[in-house]
Structure formats: C-alpha cells, structure tokens
Amino acid sequence: MTPNPIRVLIVDDSAVIRGLISKSLEQDPEIIVAGTAMNGERALSWMASNPVDVVILDVEMPVMDGLTALQKIQKDFPAVPAIMASGLTSKGAETTVKALSLGAVGCVAKPQTASAAESIRVLSRELVMMIKAVGPKNSSSPAQTRPGTSNQISQQTQTRQKDISGKQLFTKNIKFFKQPEVLVIGTSTGGPKALAELLPQIPVDFPIPILIVQHMPPGFTEILAQHIQKDSGRTCVEAKHNEPLESHKTYVAPGGSHLLIGEKNGQKVTLINQDPPEHFCRPSVNPLFRSAAEHFGNSTLAVMLTGMGEDGIEGTHDIARAGGTIIAQDEASSVVWGMPAAVACAGLADKVLPLSEIAAEIKSQCLVRA
Known part of the structure; x- marks a missing residue:
C-alpha cells in the first residue's frame, strides 16, 4: 500500500x-x-x-x-x-x-x-x-510526470511550423485560413459535461457537419446524442454505417464501434467498424481524426477536449500533417488533462484554450457570426 x-x-x-x-x-x-x-x-x-x-x-x-x-x-x-x-x-x-x-x-x-x-x-x-x-x-x-510545462507547451505550439519541412510549412501557412468543411471532436473523462457547455454555443445553422467520439459503453451513446440534440437544438444522431454526411448535423460514434469518414459514389459518408481498440478504446478518436485528415485535409477543424490517456494523438498528427487546424482544451478547465495535454505537449495545437473560449474560436475559424 x-x-x-x-x-x-x-x-x-x-x-x-x-x-x-x-x-x-x-x-x-x-x-x-x-x-x-x-x-x-x-x-x-x-x-x-x-x-x-x-x-x-x-x-x-x-x-x-x-x-x-x-x-x-x-x-x-x-x-x-x-x-x-x-x-x-x-x-x-x-x-x-x-x-x-x-x-x-x-x-x-x-x-x-x-x-x-x-x-x-x-x-x-x-x-x-x-x-x-x-x-x-x-x-x-x-x-506529475507528463511532458512539458505550460511555458514549454506555449513555445512548442508557437514553433510548430519550424519542426516540419519547408514544403509542409508553406502548405500549412496557406491552408490555415481556409474555411473548415468538417469539425471533429474527441473527448473522454468529463466529456459529456464539456459537450453540454460547448455545443449549445454553436449556432443551430452551423454550416458544417460535426462528428464526435466520446468514450462510452454501448447503449449509452444513443442517449448522449439525444441529449446533445436537446441541448444544442441541432440534429444529432448516433452514427450509422454508410450514412451520408450532412451539413447542419451532428454525429456521435456508437459505443463499442469506431467512427470514420469515408466516401461512396462521390459523397462523404460515415463508416462504422469493429476494428481492434486503439489505446484500449473503441470508439477511439484516432480512426475519426485519421479519416478526417484523409478526406478533408487542410479543411479539417479538430478539437480535443478533456479526457484521460492519449487516445487521438496519432490521428492529430495526421491532421497536422494535412494542414488542418487543431484546438486543445487547457488544463485548468479540463476534468482530466490527458488527451488534450498529449496534443498540446507535442506542439500540435494551434490554440490551447479554456472550454469557455473554444466555441468562439470554432465560430471564428468557420467565419460564423455569434
């Protein structure tokens, strides 16, 4: 003991x-x-x-x-x-x-x-x-032993472009200002409360699809989607396989399954699979973030909210390499600063923000009026 x-x-x-x-x-x-x-x-x-x-x-x-x-x-x-x-x-x-x-x-x-x-x-x-x-x-x-202090995180984030090749740097600087076409969110411990605060601040007519991975057992995520719809006023569903990806709609990964973005007959769709867990998680943030990078590239806007562990860090690297924009929740407003800490400490976050400021940043990135 x-x-x-x-x-x-x-x-x-x-x-x-x-x-x-x-x-x-x-x-x-x-x-x-x-x-x-x-x-x-x-x-x-x-x-x-x-x-x-x-x-x-x-x-x-x-x-x-x-x-x-x-x-x-x-x-x-x-x-x-x-x-x-x-x-x-x-x-x-x-x-x-x-x-x-x-x-x-x-x-x-x-x-x-x-x-x-x-x-x-x-x-x-x-x-x-x-x-x-x-x-x-x-x-x-x-x-107490996680890498990076607040000052180190800030420095790593500010110098992110210096750590990639000149060609990638050029792409990142140009694509940073491209309006996002998809918003992907990863979260775990403390996530439902964070989502309940964040999503109602996003307009009902927000012009791009939102896809969410919240670590939850099967049977719970359908109820979570219902709560999100009630709180935000925006249509929200537990994602299904081969469902067309629609603007003005929010999709939640089903408990026990991975959620990805795919393409069918020239249209973006949601994909559901039973591939092995990643970071002991299914759903895992990684498949969603990787597929967003693949299909939306530099028009991907990713948000990493409170959660334990480091699930999603590899997928976040893919979004960064594709030139997408990444926001991480800060330590003070996180229930557990694990998943967003991994992103911030790796220098991948374009911004590390309190939960109360993330919605305004999302709207700013998407050129949406408050």
Missing part, C-alpha cells in the same frame, strides 16, 4: 456488486476501499464523518438514487469526483448520461459476465485508470 492511497467509497444497493468492485480495486496498491454504502442517503451520512477522494455511485438505488446523491455530493462535497456505475438498461443509460452532463466525471457499465473473475478483471481495467486520473495527485501520479 502506498503512503497516501486514493480513498474510494462504493455506493450500490447490491452486495454482490459492492463486493466485485471492492475486489477489483483492492488489487491496486494506490487505491483503498475506504467504505461502502447501500444507497445515497447512507453514503452522504458516511461522507459527513469520513474522508473520501472518489465516489463510485450506482445509478438506480432505493431510498436515494444515484442522480439525487450526485447532486447532493456536488453541493456538500464539491471536491469529491463521482463515477457512475450503471446497468445496461434504457433507464440506467438515460440517468447516467444526465449525471455525466451534470458533472459526474465518468461512467462504467456494471459487469454482465457470469464469471466473477472476469467481472473483476473488466472492472479493474476500467475503474483503476479512471480513479487514478480523477483522484488526488501524488508523487507517482502520471499528471
């Missing part, structure tokens, strides 16, 4: 699930299960007298459900992040997406496997990384 382990409270009305989650976390020396509770009311009572760093919160519980508990935790314990654990039901997915849009930092699907050992393995892989990403930072935290 490390000197200052991350203290986790597990809240679920099922003793079996509480036991599975506990076992999955106890295998990591940097995490300790500080307590368990069978509903939101008991969790809040426990938190009033016990220190906790991260809460894993069941969605559907008696006495006080997860959504109600989340809102009370945010009010009474604003520094404690909550991860939602949900069954794969339509009600569970709806509530989970709402919780994420309100500020829950992430979600995991409750295990569906018959084997306890397999359930523990799946939960451990998903939960441990997320808990370490959102929990308090210590000397061994990846956030």
Whole structure:
C-alpha cells in the first residue's frame, strides 16, 4: 500500500456488486476501499464523518438514487469526483448520461459476465485508470510526470511550423485560413459535461457537419446524442454505417464501434467498424481524426477536449500533417488533462484554450457570426 492511497467509497444497493468492485480495486496498491454504502442517503451520512477522494455511485438505488446523491455530493462535497456505475438498461443509460452532463466525471457499465473473475478483471481495467486520473495527485501520479510545462507547451505550439519541412510549412501557412468543411471532436473523462457547455454555443445553422467520439459503453451513446440534440437544438444522431454526411448535423460514434469518414459514389459518408481498440478504446478518436485528415485535409477543424490517456494523438498528427487546424482544451478547465495535454505537449495545437473560449474560436475559424 502506498503512503497516501486514493480513498474510494462504493455506493450500490447490491452486495454482490459492492463486493466485485471492492475486489477489483483492492488489487491496486494506490487505491483503498475506504467504505461502502447501500444507497445515497447512507453514503452522504458516511461522507459527513469520513474522508473520501472518489465516489463510485450506482445509478438506480432505493431510498436515494444515484442522480439525487450526485447532486447532493456536488453541493456538500464539491471536491469529491463521482463515477457512475450503471446497468445496461434504457433507464440506467438515460440517468447516467444526465449525471455525466451534470458533472459526474465518468461512467462504467456494471459487469454482465457470469464469471466473477472476469467481472473483476473488466472492472479493474476500467475503474483503476479512471480513479487514478480523477483522484488526488501524488508523487507517482502520471499528471506529475507528463511532458512539458505550460511555458514549454506555449513555445512548442508557437514553433510548430519550424519542426516540419519547408514544403509542409508553406502548405500549412496557406491552408490555415481556409474555411473548415468538417469539425471533429474527441473527448473522454468529463466529456459529456464539456459537450453540454460547448455545443449549445454553436449556432443551430452551423454550416458544417460535426462528428464526435466520446468514450462510452454501448447503449449509452444513443442517449448522449439525444441529449446533445436537446441541448444544442441541432440534429444529432448516433452514427450509422454508410450514412451520408450532412451539413447542419451532428454525429456521435456508437459505443463499442469506431467512427470514420469515408466516401461512396462521390459523397462523404460515415463508416462504422469493429476494428481492434486503439489505446484500449473503441470508439477511439484516432480512426475519426485519421479519416478526417484523409478526406478533408487542410479543411479539417479538430478539437480535443478533456479526457484521460492519449487516445487521438496519432490521428492529430495526421491532421497536422494535412494542414488542418487543431484546438486543445487547457488544463485548468479540463476534468482530466490527458488527451488534450498529449496534443498540446507535442506542439500540435494551434490554440490551447479554456472550454469557455473554444466555441468562439470554432465560430471564428468557420467565419460564423455569434
């Protein structure tokens, strides 16, 4: 056990699930299960007298459900992040997406496997990384050892053109001012809330298609698309295979599948496939960004929002080489500065901005009036 382990409270009305989650976390020396509770009311009572760093919160519980508990935790314990654990039901997915849009930092699907050992393995892989990403930072935290300080990032971004060949530099400088024809967005931990803030600031008649990869399990992304449409007033769908790419429309990658841009009979279309995960993710940001670079080149506008890990960094390199424009969310406004940090620290971002300023920059790039 490390000197200052991350203290986790597990809240679920099922003793079996509480036991599975506990076992999955106890295998990591940097995490300790500080307590368990069978509903939101008991969790809040426990938190009033016990220190906790991260809460894993069941969605559907008696006495006080997860959504109600989340809102009370945010009010009474604003520094404690909550991860939602949900069954794969339509009600569970709806509530989970709402919780994420309100500020829950992430979600995991409750295990569906018959084997306890397999359930523990799946939960451990998903939960441990997320808990370490959102929990308090210590000397061994990846956030403390990531490459580049703020000053280094700024310098790398400013000198990006000096690191590529003269021919590429010439192309980049000319194409930078070309109006984008597609907007691609990648995000993970903290993404639903970031999207809920960003997309309503973009006009309903925004003239180019928007494609989004949000790391989410199957069954959740259709609900996410519905929430985006309601929040933004712009048509938003869970993307389907060989669907024509339309302006004034937003597409969300289906959970469990990669989303790409392709071409059929001379028209750009959305493609869905089951290729292997990248950076342990499917959907991954990489296939979308790579295909955007291939089919839209220097008229690609890419935005990397909050998220743990480095998914999308290779695809962002492709967009940069094609002369596209890249915006990364800054550290202060990110729930987890992982994916945008990878882009910024590599010197790939044309701008690193707070979330509150990204919509205005998108509109400026696309010559859209506020």
